[in-house]
Amino acid sequence: MAYQSALAALADPTRRHVLERLRGGPKSVGRIAHGMTVSRPAVSQHLKVLKQAGLVSDRAVGTRRVYYIDPKGLAAIRSWLDQFWEDALQSFKAEVEKKDVST
Amino acid sequence: MAYQSALAALADPTRRHVLERLRGGPKSVGRIAHGMTVSRPAVSQHLKVLKQAGLVSDRAVGTRRVYYIDPKGLAAIRSWLDQFWEDALQSFKAEVEKKDVST
DNA sequence: ACAAACCGTAAGTCATAACTTACGGTAAGA
DNA sequence: TCTTACCGTAAGTTATGACTTACGGTTTGT
Numbered sequence: 001m002a003y004q005s006a007l008a009a010l011a012d013p014t015r016r017h018v019l020e021r022l023r024g025g026p027k028s029v030g031r032i033a034h035g036m037t038v039s040r041p042a043v044s045q046h047l048k049v050l051k052q053a054g055l056v057s058d059r060a061v062g063t064r065r066v067y068y069i070d071p072k073g074l075a076a077i078r079s080w081l082d083q084f085w086e087d088a089l090q091s092f093k094a095e096v097e098k099k100d101v102s103t
Numbered sequence: 104m105a106y107q108s109a110l111a112a113l114a115d116p117t118r119r120h121v122l123e124r125l126r127g128g129p130k131s132v133g134r135i136a137h138g139m140t141v142s143r144p145a146v147s148q149h150l151k152v153l154k155q156a157g158l159v160s161d162r163a164v165g166t167r168r169v170y171y172i173d174p175k176g177l178a179a180i181r182s183w184l185d186q187f188w189e190d191a192l193q194s195f196k197a198e199v200e201k202k203d204v205s206t
Numbered sequence: 207a208c209a210a211a212c213c214g215t216a217a218g219t220c221a222t223a224a225c226t227t228a229c230g231g232t233a234a235g236a
Numbered sequence: 237t238c239t240t241a242c243c244g245t246a247a248g249t250t251a252t253g254a255c256t257t258a259c260g261g262t263t264t265g266t
Binding site for chain 2: 004007008010011013016019022023024025026068069070071074077078081084085087088089091
């Protein structure tokens, strides 16, 4: 899964709120939407984005759709971030200590 | 630093491209913008967002402004992600194995 | 002091994405 | 079978944000 779409998906506060509500375990769309400030169709649209980003998966249970967190998307961001982390620390230390001019 | 602003900042491809260009070390605004498809003012605006998100810092060198990666923003995302990771794996495993219905 | 280099910001345009309501389709229950 | 519950999608509106050009401020060098 591409880290780009996962980052784009996590940029939206409402989408993060949906993810937070799935933290405790799988939930149906109606249960996710219940108590939120946006409408149920809005939640459906957000779930679609989260799914395409590999952050959630779903399965059918009767007439309901149960969504749950998929580690795939999170893993994609994690590896990208870790890869970045090394160079970041090195670049930062070199900056703070040396104070050399790189035009 | 808040992880929210960092995530929002990393959602934009151009902004990620700016960060990538700082991976090798500090650079002035002109040098960052050179070779990119967008204008220099656009790069300045992106740097402002990245700075507010704690992803970059800068210092003055003569008439130039040298920017460099700040680990602060990355660390914010990292800790939030790690915090999420635990529950995500647990929730995912419970889903795949048990297949129980949580309305 | 004047000119040139470098950069940030203001103002305005345009695309995108986040929301709403309305609708249709499928599964369960009477 | 008919109704009800649950959900996804289409269509339309509106806010937001990414970009451009224009401008002004500051520092260096002559």
